Amino acid sequence: MNNIFAIGSITIKELYRRKDFYVLFVLSALITLMAGSAHFFHDDKIVRYLKELCLLLIWIAALVIAITTAARQLPAEREQRTIFPLLAKPVSRAQVLLGKFLGCWLAVGLALVMFYAFLGVVSASREHAWPLEYYIQALWLQWMMLAVVIALALLGSIVFAAPSSNGTICLVTVVGILLLGGHLHEVALERPEPMQSFLSTLYFLIPHLEWFDVRDLVVHESGLVAWWAVGAASVYAMVYAGFLLFAAWVLFRRKALN
Amino acid sequence: MPAPGYILVLLLTVIFTLATWLQPLAVAWTKGRAQSNNLLAVTLGDARRLFANHFFIKADVYFHSGYYPSIFDQGRTNQLHIAEQAGQGPGAHQGKTPEEEEKEEDFLGPPRDWIDKFGRNFYLTEHTHLSGGHEDEMLPWLKIAAELDPQKVEVYTVASYWLRGKLNRPDAARDFLREGLRANPNSYEILLELGRVYAENYHDPDRARNLWQLAERKLKAHERATGEVDIINERQILLYRAQLEEAQGNYQAAADAIERLCLVLPGTHAVEREELEKRRAELLQKANTSPATPAKP
Numbered sequence: 001m002n003n004i005f006a007i008g009s010i011t012i013k014e015l016y017r018r019k020d021f022y023v024l025f026v027l028s029a030l031i032t033l034m035a036g037s038a039h040f041f042h043d044d045k046i047v048r049y050l051k052e053l054c055l056l057l058i059w060i061a062a063l064v065i066a067i068t069t070a071a072r073q074l075p076a077e078r079e080q081r082t083i084f085p086l087l088a089k090p091v092s093r094a095q096v097l098l099g100k101f102l103g104c105w106l107a108v109g110l111a112l113v114m115f116y117a118f119l120g121v122v123s124a125s126r127e128h129a130w131p132l133e134y135y136i137q138a139l140w141l142q143w144m145m146l147a148v149v150i151a152l153a154l155l156g157s158i159v160f161a162a163p164s165s166n167g168t169i170c171l172v173t174v175v176g177i178l179l180l181g182g183h184l185h186e187v188a189l190e191r192p193e194p195m196q197s198f199l200s201t202l203y204f205l206i207p208h209l210e211w212f213d214v215r216d217l218v219v220h221e222s223g224l225v226a227w228w229a230v231g232a233a234s235v236y237a238m239v240y241a242g243f244l245l246f247a248a249w250v251l252f253r254r255k256a257l258n
Numbered sequence: 259m260p261a262p263g264y265i266l267v268l269l270l271t272v273i274f275t276l277a278t279w280l281q282p283l284a285v286a287w288t289k290g291r292a293q294s295n296n297l298l299a300v301t302l303g304d305a306r307r308l309f310a311n312h313f314f315i316k317a318d319v320y321f322h323s324g325y326y327p328s329i330f331d332q333g334r335t336n337q338l339h340i341a342e343q344a345g346q347g348p349g350a351h352q353g354k355t356p357e358e359e360e361k362e363e364d365f366l367g368p369p370r371d372w373i374d375k376f377g378r379n380f381y382l383t384e385h386t387h388l389s390g391g392h393e394d395e396m397l398p399w400l401k402i403a404a405e406l407d408p409q410k411v412e413v414y415t416v417a418s419y420w421l422r423g424k425l426n427r428p429d430a431a432r433d434f435l436r437e438g439l440r441a442n443p444n445s446y447e448i449l450l451e452l453g454r455v456y457a458e459n460y461h462d463p464d465r466a467r468n469l470w471q472l473a474e475r476k477l478k479a480h481e482r483a484t485g486e487v488d489i490i491n492e493r494q495i496l497l498y499r500a501q502l503e504e505a506q507g508n509y510q511a512a513a514d515a516i517e518r519l520c521l522v523l524p525g526t527h528a529v530e531r532e533e534l535e536k537r538r539a540e541l542l543q544k545a546n547t548s549p550a551t552p553a554k555p
Binding site: 038040041042043045046047048049141182183185186187189203204208210211212213214216217219220222223225226229232233 | 320323324325328330370371373374376377379380381382386394395397398399401421427430434
């Protein structure tokens, strides 16, 4: 376990040494503040459009950080040949994978805390309220979703040759699932066989990342998600991330590193 | 290379000379865009109109607190609910009960599978409307829609309905309608709504009358030009006009407005026409019994 945490801590340090997070955070903050400076009909209490914009930017930034960070972990180690001394120590390939996953996931979690703190301050400056439970649920669910995304990117980094292609494929897949995942069954029912069976199978196989997107509930404050549902979704995300990591390990343990 | 500094100066001089020669020509090439003072118009051109409807729908999404059908959901009416509420659409005149409305808006239906059932824990599944002063949350999207497509008349009238009716901000409604009128000088819909602001919020019947008279003229001109009859707006203009004249004691003018309305009502409105005839008779009776007042055309 110590090995896993040691590898994870290096990944966390990598996040705050690199500029990606700072650039995305500053960009999101600037866009949000610019949108916040607009006054519609001289009404300074209007806040929902601002929350929606800020949450959208948080989702984009978090996805970009998670995928780019996870996708370059193993290729960078191989390219710089640091994977060999790492594996020469008493560290197994499974521990390397788990350490990389844990580091990316915790690093993205830290970034999310920063982003949500900013969202809280911006919206509190307008609506003078702290709907903390909404923010905590949204942050937690997004973090759980990112566990699946990071595991997917790690798996992709073993399958695909370059981090850029892996990153692009992962991003397209995740965005596709977020937009269409919940409606795939509806689409399947309108298709003839064998497309119907294929789409229905795909519907039950894909990770349902759209569950974790509770932005509308946060924006409109239209009711918290039941805590049991949050728990169940978290278990689903963990199991799915576990499955992807296991698949990554199966491929990684037999992969030639040079 | 000998004297690269001189070459740089030479190139700089050529660039400067070319710029002084090309700049007046460039102004002529981009005449249309250069005259626009709107950033969105400059950057997006006419393509911005494509996005205007998206933001108008976004306002409706906010009105329902995010409970809104996706492109995959069926059974949606064409009319936006905020527009219906604002009296812009047929729904406002059909006398729907809350139960009927609820049934119409239940686009989700029963869950199709366990994934769908569990997924419903993570989004709003009840039909609600903004209330309690939160209606202002829709306004940014309406403003953006108007910026993107200034010729989208319903954006101004819908925004005005919420501003003056629910948010008690007639000044903002009037200013926004005037902005719309500058972009659409022949819009009888905006004139009708502006008349309502003056009649109902400012209690200024003379100005409201003038606006509705102008609206009626613009509507007739539009009908003559296009050959289309806009019975919904004509009915509203004449009914408001009749109401105003009756309140002012101008019974003859009120009866005239109702007479004009009876003439334009289609044959399917027989019951309504009968009621209007009855009302007109009452107004004429009042006009005959009350002291003579100058009837305004």
